[in-house]
Amino acid sequence: MSRKIRVLVAKPGLDGHDRGAKVVATALRDAGMEVIYTGLHQTPEMIVEAALQEDVDVIGLSVHSGAHVPLFRKVLTLMQENGLGDVLLTGGGIIPAEDMKMLREEGAGRLFGPGTATSELVSYIRESVNQESA
Amino acid sequence: MSSDLLDRIASGDRRALARGLSSVEDRAPGFRDLLRGASGSAGAAHRVGLTGAPGVGKSTLVSALTTEARKRGRRVAILAIDPSSPFTGGALLGDRVRMTDHLLDQDVFVRSMASRGAQGGLSTATGDALDLLDAAGFDLVLVETVGAGQGDVDVAAEAETTCVLFAPGAGDAIQAMKSGLMEVADLWVVNKADDDRAERVRADILSSLMLHDPPDDLDERVRMVSASTGSGVAALLDALDARLDQLEASGARAESRRERIRYRVGRAAAETLREATETSSSDALVDDVLQGRSSVHDAAEALLRSVASTSSGEQP
Ligand SMILES: Nc1nc2c(ncn2[C@@H]2O[C@H](COP(=O)(O)OP(=O)(O)O)[C@@H](O)[C@H]2O)c(=O)[nH]1
Ligand SMILES: [Mg+2]
Numbered sequence A: 001m002s003r004k005i006r007v008l009v010a011k012p013g014l015d016g017h018d019r020g021a022k023v024v025a026t027a028l029r030d031a032g033m034e035v036i037y038t039g040l041h042q043t044p045e046m047i048v049e050a051a052l053q054e055d056v057d058v059i060g061l062s063v064h065s066g067a068h069v070p071l072f073r074k075v076l077t078l079m080q081e082n083g084l085g086d087v088l089l090t091g092g093g094i095i096p097a098e099d100m101k102m103l104r105e106e107g108a109g110r111l112f113g114p115g116t117a118t119s120e121l122v123s124y125i126r127e128s129v130n131q132e133s134a
Numbered sequence B: 001m002s003s004d005l006l007d008r009i010a011s012g013d014r015r016a017l018a019r020g021l022s023s024v025e026d027r028a029p030g031f032r033d034l035l036r037g038a039s040g041s042a043g044a045a046h047r048v049g050l051t052g053a054p055g056v057g058k059s060t061l062v063s064a065l066t067t068e069a070r071k072r073g074r075r076v077a078i079l080a081i082d083p084s085s086p087f088t089g090g091a092l093l094g095d096r097v098r099m100t101d102h103l104l105d106q107d108v109f110v111r112s113m114a115s116r117g118a119q120g121g122l123s124t125a126t127g128d129a130l131d132l133l134d135a136a137g138f139d140l141v142l143v144e145t146v147g148a149g150q151g152d153v154d155v156a157a158e159a160e161t162t163c164v165l166f167a168p169g170a171g172d173a174i175q176a177m178k179s180g181l182m183e184v185a186d187l188w189v190v191n192k193a194d195d196d197r198a199e200r201v202r203a204d205i206l207s208s209l210m211l212h213d214p215p216d217d218l219d220e221r222v223r224m225v226s227a228s229t230g231s232g233v234a235a236l237l238d239a240l241d242a243r244l245d246q247l248e249a250s251g252a253r254a255e256s257r258r259e260r261i262r263y264r265v266g267r268a269a270a271e272t273l274r275e276a277t278e279t280s281s282s283d284a285l286v287d288d289v290l291q292g293r294s295s296v297h298d299a300a301e302a303l304l305r306s307v308a309s310t311s312s313g314e315q316p
Helices: A019-030 A044-054 A068-081 A097-105 A118-133 B002-010 B014-026 B031-041 B058-071 B126-135 B173-179 B198-210 B233-250 B252-277 B280-290 B296-310
Strands: A006-010 A034-037 A058-063 A088-093 B046-051 B076-082 B091-093 B108-114 B140-144 B161-166 B187-190 B222-224
Touching: A006 A019, A006 A044, A019 A034, A019 A058, A019 A088, A019 A118, A019 B091, A044 A058, A044 A068, A044 B014, A044 B108, A058 A068, A058 A118, A068 A088, A068 A097, A088 A118, B002 B014, B002 B031, B002 B126, B014 B031, B014 B108, B014 B126, B031 B126, B046 B058, B046 B233, B058 B076, B058 B140, B058 B233, B076 B091, B076 B126, B091 B108, B108 B126, B126 B140, B126 B252, B161 B173, B161 B233, B173 B198, B187 B198, B187 B233, B198 B222, B222 B233, B233 B252, B252 B280, B252 B296, B280 B296
Parallel strands: A006 A034, A006 A058, A034 B091, A058 A088, B046 B140, B046 B161, B076 B108, B076 B140, B161 B187, B187 B222
Antiparallel strands: none
């Protein structure tokens, strides 16, 4: 049986709806991935613990709160602490280019701005995961 | 490598357990060694299956039962199975949304599994995953089936206790009768008892069970709960405990474990054979039938022989 790409899709923070995260989750499923969807209001601790239990290849965060920098940083730290350093952390939201660049330098993968085609995310995940396991 | 992984799993390393579960799900190299080690320590956890139509409240009840079991100091593992798309192989596994209460509890472990083409409400690796969870020392393992609303009957073979769930406006007794779910239940659970219509659902279940050969303690075994308010959940866990004690005392537990292993040996053999038919090495056998040189059954015999002679696998 071939290895399936497993992705955790989470919506951290307190802001209201998860439409964006659901669209992404559905697109990844339609691209043949196994998507673990955890719902709203997840703390970084909950996200990383779920990622650990589910043994995912990728964590995708949908962040629209403006608090993306501390959130991604906290998740990255917890990933390191829990031995998930080889898991790809990606995501999207209203994130200024300089923050994307900074978070990348700190260990996150590519982050995507609003309105990015989901197909772009799909190919990015496929390429990154295949590189990792090659 | 895998005996080391098993040691880590048995010592409570959750990362190791997560890795081990992936290994059996993916049928990764070494997964048989891992399971060989686990089979020795399997048998302690109470394996409870929960099935029923979409929306009856399986995930919510799994979470409520977990809350109750944690109050009693039990370690709980949850396997939640959702369907894979037959077209893309992808899956959206969303049961965790209802289980977030336990996310930071180190004595609760939740794993979502995609059915990966298996019919019957589980995935091919569910039984193997249960063995690993058992080896990891959980006291209670709850399995939530796909709940496609029809034919999720495999759970009865993998679980020691099967709960079939019903709820007003979701699963009803007639549907369950048609799909064979009614017969596989050890406990019939009417969820959403906070809804006025729940009594009616219970009455329907009782009357359809009366038509067949009802157990003496039928009244006890058709239970009302409200997973969202928690009412009746402690009593349901009491009933699960009582059942396990009874199975243990009568020797039925050991017997059912034997039967489960027998069933799983058959499934594992079938899996190996199915894989063999999917490789090009079976092309010649297929051609022989196509050209009238042999029958489908001759080809099957030949396939069995070739699998037997080549499956060195990973011998002990
Ligand atoms: N009123 C009421 N609603 C419930 C109860 N248990 C679950 N639900 C709701 O039923 C819906 C389906 O629940 P879920 O656990 O996802 O069902 P599943 O598809 O069987 O896993 C959700 O909206 C739940 O909030 C209950 O005891 N009472
Ligand atoms: Mg569910």
